[in-house]
Amino acid sequence: MTAEPLNIRSYLEKHYPFWEHLNAQEQELLCSRSLLQSCRKGEFLYSNDDDCLGILLVLKGQLRIFIQSGDTREITLFRVGNGQVCTLSASCIIQEITFDIQIEADEDTELIVTNVSCFRSLMKQNIYVENYIYKETTEHFSDVMWAMNQILFSSFDQRLAGYLLDESIRTHSATLHTTHEQIARNLGSAREVVSRMLKYFEKEGIVSLARGTVTITDEKRLKTCTYGEKRCKCQEKNK
Amino acid sequence: MTAEPLNIRSYLEKHYPFWEHLNAQEQELLCSRSLLQSCRKGEFLYSNDDDCLGILLVLKGQLRIFIQSGDTREITLFRVGNGQVCTLSASCIIQEITFDIQIEADEDTELIVTNVSCFRSLMKQNIYVENYIYKETTEHFSDVMWAMNQILFSSFDQRLAGYLLDESIRTHSATLHTTHEQIARNLGSAREVVSRMLKYFEKEGIVSLARGTVTITDEKRLKTCTYGEKRCKCQEKNK
Numbered sequence: 001m002t003a004e005p006l007n008i009r010s011y012l013e014k015h016y017p018f019w020e021h022l023n024a025q026e027q028e029l030l031c032s033r034s035l036l037q038s039c040r041k042g043e044f045l046y047s048n049d050d051d052c053l054g055i056l057l058v059l060k061g062q063l064r065i066f067i068q069s070g071d072t073r074e075i076t077l078f079r080v081g082n083g084q085v086c087t088l089s090a091s092c093i094i095q096e097i098t099f100d101i102q103i104e105a106d107e108d109t110e111l112i113v114t115n116v117s118c119f120r121s122l123m124k125q126n127i128y129v130e131n132y133i134y135k136e137t138t139e140h141f142s143d144v145m146w147a148m149n150q151i152l153f154s155s156f157d158q159r160l161a162g163y164l165l166d167e168s169i170r171t172h173s174a175t176l177h178t179t180h181e182q183i184a185r186n187l188g189s190a191r192e193v194v195s196r197m198l199k200y201f202e203k204e205g206i207v208s209l210a211r212g213t214v215t216i217t218d219e220k221r222l223k224t225c226t227y228g229e230k231r232c233k234c235q236e237k238n239k
Numbered sequence: 240m241t242a243e244p245l246n247i248r249s250y251l252e253k254h255y256p257f258w259e260h261l262n263a264q265e266q267e268l269l270c271s272r273s274l275l276q277s278c279r280k281g282e283f284l285y286s287n288d289d290d291c292l293g294i295l296l297v298l299k300g301q302l303r304i305f306i307q308s309g310d311t312r313e314i315t316l317f318r319v320g321n322g323q324v325c326t327l328s329a330s331c332i333i334q335e336i337t338f339d340i341q342i343e344a345d346e347d348t349e350l351i352v353t354n355v356s357c358f359r360s361l362m363k364q365n366i367y368v369e370n371y372i373y374k375e376t377t378e379h380f381s382d383v384m385w386a387m388n389q390i391l392f393s394s395f396d397q398r399l400a401g402y403l404l405d406e407s408i409r410t411h412s413a414t415l416h417t418t419h420e421q422i423a424r425n426l427g428s429a430r431e432v433v434s435r436m437l438k439y440f441e442k443e444g445i446v447s448l449a450r451g452t453v454t455i456t457d458e459k460r461l462k463t464c465t466y467g468e469k470r471c472k473c474q475e476k477n478k
Contacts, residue, residue, distance in 0.1 A: 067388070075391055096377040099384040127366050134373035138335040141380040145338040148387055149306065152314055152427065188391060 008034050011112055015057055015083055021128035033118035038110050045089070045103040052092030053103075054113045055133070057085050061109025062170075065101050065140075075151065075188040078143035079106060087136045093120045094137060151188055159187055160197050161225035164207070168216055175215040183214075247273050250351055254296055254322055260367035272357035277349050284328070284342040291331030292342075293352045294372070296324050300348025301409075304340050304379075314390065314427040317382035318345060326375045332359045333376060390427055398426055399436050400464035403446070407455055414454040422453075 009031045013019045022030065036059075039045060045053060045063065056063065063080045065088060080086045091097040093116050123130040150159055163186065167176050184194045198214060201207045206222050208215045216222055248270045252258050261269065275298075278284060284292060284302065295302065302319045304327060319325045330336040332355050362369040389398055402425065406415050423433040437453060440446045445457045445464075455461055 067384075075387075094377060096374060096381055098381045099388070127370055131366055131370040131373060134370060134377050135335060137377045137380065138333060138373050141376065141383070142335055142337045144380070144383070144387070145306075148314075148383070149338070152390065 008036060008112060011057065011059060012114075015085070016132065018126070018128040018132045021126060022122070026122060026126060029118055030114065030122065034112050034114040036110065037113050038108070039105045041105055041107050041109075043105045045105065052116045053089040054115045055085065055087055055090045055119050056080070056103075057112040057114070058082060059110045059112065061111075062106040063109060063111070064104050064106045066104070067099070068102055074102075074185045075147070076186050077101065077147055078140060085136050086140075087133050088140055090116050090119060090133075092116055093123060094133060097137065156187075156189065156193065157197055157200075157225055160194065160201075161222050163187055164214065164216060165219070165222060168219075174217075174219070175213050177213055179212060247275060247351060250296065250298060251353075254324070255371065257365070257367040257371045260365060261361075265361060265365060268357055269353065269361065273351050273353040275349065276352050277347070278344045280344055280346050280348075282344045284344065291355045292328040293354045294324065294326060294329045294358050295319070295342075296351040296353070297321060298349045298351065300350075301345040302348060302350070303343050303345045305343070306338070307341055313341075313424045314386070315425050316340065316386055317379060324375050325379075326372050327379055329355050329358060329372075331355055332362060333372060336376070395426075395428065395432065396436055396439075396464055399433065399440075400461050402426055403453065403455060404458070404461060407458075413456075413458070414452050416452055418451060 009027075012027075012030055012034060016030075019027065045056070058080050060082060062082075063086060064076055065078050065080065065086060066074050066076045068074050086103070087094065088097065088101045089103060091100070119129070119133070123133060150162070154162070160183070163183065164176065167178070168174055180194045180198065181191045183198075184191045187194070198207060198209060201222075202209050204221070206216070206218045206225075208217050248266075251269055251273060255269075258266065284295075297319050299321060301321075302325060303315055304317050304319065304325060305313050305315045307313050325342070326333065327336065327340045328342060330339070358368070358372070362372060389401070393401070399422070402422065403415065406417070407413055419433045419437060420430045422428075422437075423430045426433070437446060437448060440461075441448050443460070445455070445460050447454045447456050
């Protein structure tokens with residue numbers, strides 16, 4: 001955890017559109033209560049038991065926002081990348097939000113954490129700050145609805161195909177370094193279900209599997225698995 | 240559809256907290272673009288194909304907000320009752336919202352519909368209106384997260400028990416006039432699954448079934464089905 005007041009000011013000014021509506025004193029408060037923080041891939045930033053963390057601005061890397069049930073089943077809600085903000089990590093200052101989330105660094109991540117008491121006062125005294133927080137939260141809402149639709153309405157082969165393609169784009173690689181367990185966690189499914197479907201994809205020549213990796217060998221066919229009209233064999237079989 | 244300008248003004252004044260931040264002209268605009276509307280139980284208010292409906296203020300009755308997949312499977316997101324507002328019916332003016340919902344009247348319902356172009360201009364010129372819309376939408380977000388948690392993390396017997404209890408409270412009656420098909424739609428499940436579990440509840444003496452009705456005969460035991468610690472037999476069996 002390093003405080004670099006000068007850098008921080010320029011980042012806040014660049015990324016928070018309400019900056020221009022803050023008076024000098026409010027700008028000063030925001031800067032003084034914001035800290036640069038780094039976290040390693042796989043590190044947790046927030047859990048139900050901790051205090052309310054604060055508003056997060058990601059400068060580099062990516063955070064994964066998810067919910068977890070008692071039996072450790074996880075559902076990924078959305079991800080927050082470069083230049084994006086997470087407000088759900090400060091749910092204690094948004095009285096309308098009555099649910100808990102968890103945050104994990106997907107990659108080595110650098111971010112600015114602004115503490116909640118600062119945002120609490122700014123929201124109270126400046127409607128532009130309050131409006132910004134609710135606006136960003138509404139954007140998270142849309143992301144969550146997208147995830148929910150995927151989980152509830154897509155067949156599992158479509159979801160798995162979509163996930164593999166997304167990960168391939170995100171990591172700029174056809175080879176994904178991941179376990180079946182990790183994929184299952186991200187899709188809110190069981191390892192056995194993921195393994196079975198991956199083996200089916202492998203038989204069809206769509207992916208190749210090795211210890212700790214999944215390599216996409218036929219991207220075109222994988223794509224036909226994900227969307228409505230052109231359904232691939234795997235789905236027919238799986239219906 | 241009847242316009243009653245005088246009544247409408249007093250309702251808007253009472254239920255919209257941003258009213259005091261509107262100038263006389265803005266108040267006039269809001270009143271003139273708001274209409275009293277009645278709809279019968281079971282009537283649809285909105286579908287993906289229609290134009291953006293507007294902001295809804297429920298005066299009497301209740302609306303059910305849900306999403307639907309291609310194959311007509313439904314998921315109830317939340318309900319909006321007396322004095323409550325629905326903003327998702329005006330998603331075209333909230334650019335962060337990129338999903339579609341459907342609305343059905345759960346009961347005979349009276350509401351005020353304010354058209355979107357009115358809210359679009361008010362939001363643009365008055366930050367208090369914009370802030371109100373995002374705040375209400377954030378509240379919908381919380382409701383949706385609750386529904387999502389129920390769907391994803393509760394076992395089916397817990398969800399069914401919770402649903403029957405909720406409906407019994409909502410209708411002030413131990414006898415629910417509903418079909419298994421309707422329950423399945425509300426829980427995003429299949430009729431067969433609902434029928435099987437209801438028959439199990441019946442065998443356990445928790446409910447009694449007749450054509451078009453489900454009657455709760457042992458509310459206490461039904462309650463033990465819904466919550467974590469005290470698990471009823473049905474769940475043990477169903478695990």
